[in-house]
Amino acid sequence: MExxxxxxxxxHVKSKVSTRTLxxxxxxxxxxxxxxxIVHFGLNSLIVLIATVIACVLSxxxxxxxxxxxxxxxxxxxxxxxxILALNMPPQIPAWVPVLGGxxxxxxxxxxxxxxxxxxxxxxxxxxxxLLISFAGLMNNFxxxxxxxxxxxxxxxxxxxxxxxxxxxxxxQLFVGATPGTIGETSAVCLLAGGIYMIVRKVISPKIPLxxxxxxxxxxxxxxxxxxxxxxxxxxAGGLIFGAFFMATDYVxxxxxxxxxxxxxxILGFITSIFRLRGASPEGVSYAIILSNLLVPLIERWTLxxxxxxxxxxxxxxxx
Numbered sequence: 001m002e003x004x005x006x007x008x009x010x011x012h013v014k015s016k017v018s019t020r021t022l023x024x025x026x027x028x029x030x031x032x033x034x035x036x037x038i039v040h041f042g043l044n045s046l047i048v049l050i051a052t053v054i055a056c057v058l059s060x061x062x063x064x065x066x067x068x069x070x071x072x073x074x075x076x077x078x079x080x081x082x083x084i085l086a087l088n089m090p091p092q093i094p095a096w097v098p099v100l101g102g103x104x105x106x107x108x109x110x111x112x113x114x115x116x117x118x119x120x121x122x123x124x125x126x127x128x129x130x131l132l133i134s135f136a137g138l139m140n141n142f143x144x145x146x147x148x149x150x151x152x153x154x155x156x157x158x159x160x161x162x163x164x165x166x167x168x169x170x171x172x173q174l175f176v177g178a179t180p181g182t183i184g185e186t187s188a189v190c191l192l193a194g195g196i197y198m199i200v201r202k203v204i205s206p207k208i209p210l211x212x213x214x215x216x217x218x219x220x221x222x223x224x225x226x227x228x229x230x231x232x233x234x235x236x237a238g239g240l241i242f243g244a245f246f247m248a249t250d251y252v253x254x255x256x257x258x259x260x261x262x263x264x265x266x267i268l269g270f271i272t273s274i275f276r277l278r279g280a281s282p283e284g285v286s287y288a289i290i291l292s293n294l295l296v297p298l299i300e301r302w303t304l305x306x307x308x309x310x311x312x313x314x315x316x317x318x319x320x
Contacts, residue, residue, distance in 0.1 A: 023076035029194035037183035041091035053082030055102035084124035087184025101127035157237035158282035174236035195245035211265025219273035259303035
């Protein structure tokens with residue numbers, strides 16, 4: 001009897017990688033852009049970042065305690081949600097706005113649907129869209145942002161491009177991040193560093209970010225006047241790089257099938273380009289990812305690999 005096999009349900013392959021480990025790597029990957037945003041925009045950015053993370057963690061703790069559920073704040077998923085939401089905020093925004101967004105993200109979008117792994121859209125992005133609709137004036141106010149030791153007034157790079165003035169900011173400024181914008185979206189070099197870190201650590205695959213950015217560039221080139229300089233400007237400006245690496249790759253709300261990830265990336269690029277070119281707002285990344293999240297179940301259904309032998313069975317059934 002001692003040599004009997006222990007039969008258990010799948011999965012049978014186990015990994016030492018835990019949710020906490022993955023989330024910690026995402027937090028580390030966001031540190032460069034967080035530090036740059038705080039130095040670039042000033043103290044209020046730090047206040048917004050800390051307040052939003054605390055709001056997300058406390059919301060999860062209080063809800064799970066009230067519902068008599070296991071407390072899961074140690075997995076750090078709430079910290080990641082708080083950081084992503086905070087980094088999507090204008091730097092001068094009152095802290096109570098992202099705090100409200102954090103409560104919405106955790107309770108309404110995450111916990112009411114069953115917690116981590118059950119949400120049908122990215123909680124941080126859903127909260128940002130909620131805040132954009134509810135507090136449009138505050139969420140789109142970049143007119144007076146502290147940059148370094150100076151306070152400057154001016155349009156964001158995407159707003160300037162929408163107005164036909166791409167000369168306001170150079171590609172070098174966009175790459176480094178010496179522009180107005182949300183706390184975490186301005187520095188392409190910091191975002192790329194974080195994205196590369198996650199790829200090296202195998203937290204994410206480069207497939208979705210590269211297909212997203214690549215398809216966006218192709219559509220912008222085709223629909224935007226066949227101007228390569230304009231395409232590069234649009235890639236570096238706004239929240240595209242941030243969204244591609246840190247939000248579109250969310251495990252829960254992105255496809256797991258290989259073909260599905262390709263389709264998902266192309267859809268993201270197409271929708272974002274349409275929003276950038278024809279939408280009321282010059283951005284569009286958040287709404288594009290949210291809409292694509294809703295399409296994921298359908299994408300996976302269409303791209304699910306055939307079970308071995310199914311294709312042959314279908315052919316034999318047709319012959320019969």
